[in-house]
Amino acid sequence: MQGLFHFTIRLTASSAHHSPNKRVSGMLGWSEWTAVCFTIFSVFLGANPSLSEEPTASDWHYGGSIDLSYAVDFNFPGNHLWRSKTTTPGVNEPALNMAVGYVRKDPSERSRWGLEFGLQEGNDTEGLVPPAIPERDRPIDHATQLKHFSRANVSFLAPIGNGLKVTAGLLNSYIGYQSTYARYNLNYTRSYMADNAPYFVFGLGATYPVNEATKVGFYIINGYNYLSHVNNQPSYGTQVVWKPSSRVTITENLYYGPDQSHTALEFWRFFSDSIVEWKEGPLTLAASYDIGTENAAELPSHPRTFWTAAAFYAHWNVSGPWSVALRPEFYWDRHGRTTGSEQFIKAITSTLEYRLPLTLHTILARLEHRYDESRGARGGYFTGDLFGPGMIGLTPRQHLLLFSLIWFIDR
DSSP states (O other): GGGGGTTTTOHHHHOOOOOOOOOOOOSHHHHHHHHHHHHHHHHHHHGGGGGGSSSHHHEEEEEEEEEEEOOOOOOTTTTBTTTSSSSBBOOSSEEEEEEEEEEEEOOSSOOOOOEEEEEESGGGGGGSSSSTTTBBBBBBHHHHHHHEEEEEEEEEEEETTTEEEEEEEEEEESOSSSSSSSSSSSSSOHHHHTSSSOOOEEEEEEEEESSEEEEEEEESSOOOOOTOOSSSSOOEEEEEEEEEESSEEEEEEEEEOOOOOSSSSSEEEEEEEEEEEEOOOOOEEEEEHHHHHHHHOSSTTTEEEEEEEEEEEEEEEEETEEEEEEEEEEEEESSSSTTOOOOOEEEEEEEEEEEEESSSSSSEEEEEEEEEEEESSSEEEEEEEEEEEEEEESSEEEEEEEEEEEEEEEO
16 A cells, blocks of 8 residues: 555556456446445536635535446357456346546646546446556455555646646556547447557656647656566656647657566657647547557567557538447557457447436436457457356457446536
8 A cells, every 4th residue: 555655666657457257337336436425426516506606616626426337248258258348247137347536726827736536436437456467467455445446636826937737646647639538539339459458557748738729738757557566667758739720739758668577668658649630610520549669578578569459430410419430440459468468459330429407417328339350369248158267258349239337517
């Protein structure tokens, strides 16, 4: 526990993946009920009219959401799991994927200190804890409890130039186009590239708006996976966001640091995340490309490993509450470094969305179809075939039909 709160603590970069026999349950335990109650409590805080009378009420925000789904996997896997996926991992049974509640104070010129605190629970939190892999990954102490924090940080807006914002603690990741929270995304399910990049980081971050078109960021964090501790060295990240026009946003995110027990520079991980987004009225188009590499310290001769991914996003608000979205993608884990399997994955996701805004909250319903294909020596998706204890059949293709319902409030 102590190591998590020191910036010199190190995490490793390994994707959390499920054992073939580990089943994700949709039942609510004590921690789920805690998160749900926190969400409801946040709603009542946000609805309290006395808060709007406070001088700094506009800096304070409260909210929460509950995300439910049912995914029909036409392979009908015996373990009810979606292989190589860390979010929405359960299939063919009702799932509470996420319940989250938060409180946030934004720093401003009139009140320069800010804070964020939030709790979360659901199937999507299970993949945050990495599996133990010798010399590569070791979950931090109490990781299974710490995964229930969605935010825990303080910030300060320094009166330097256009305003330097410094934040310390558990932060939303600066990497990636998609959020771990489905309601912020154009599609319901996340891409493989999102699931194998950080959704959260722990450490120190500083962002600065150079001008109206350009913002830069610098981060000192405890590693690629914030709930892993495999060495005591920090990692580093940078971000540049450029808006050449009102329609176009270009983002380049970089990560560099040691994610293995061997911390010599030759074993440091390099990761690049590039995003281009175009928005015009009801239409949003975007493309993202990731590439990562590191030398495998635990293998003889320390071979260089790499993984790469790309996705294209299209979202169109057809009329009123109705929207459609499309996302083709690929993910190549050439050496099995992130997914645990050497495989080339391609997928296409299509989504129909209905958004119902009410007085204090919003309901978001989505119907989604996915086709996934995984090729490679260790690729594939689970089937209903059992070949013995712990031995579940694999097939290269998967069709999914997902029904999701998200309730959320932001005040």
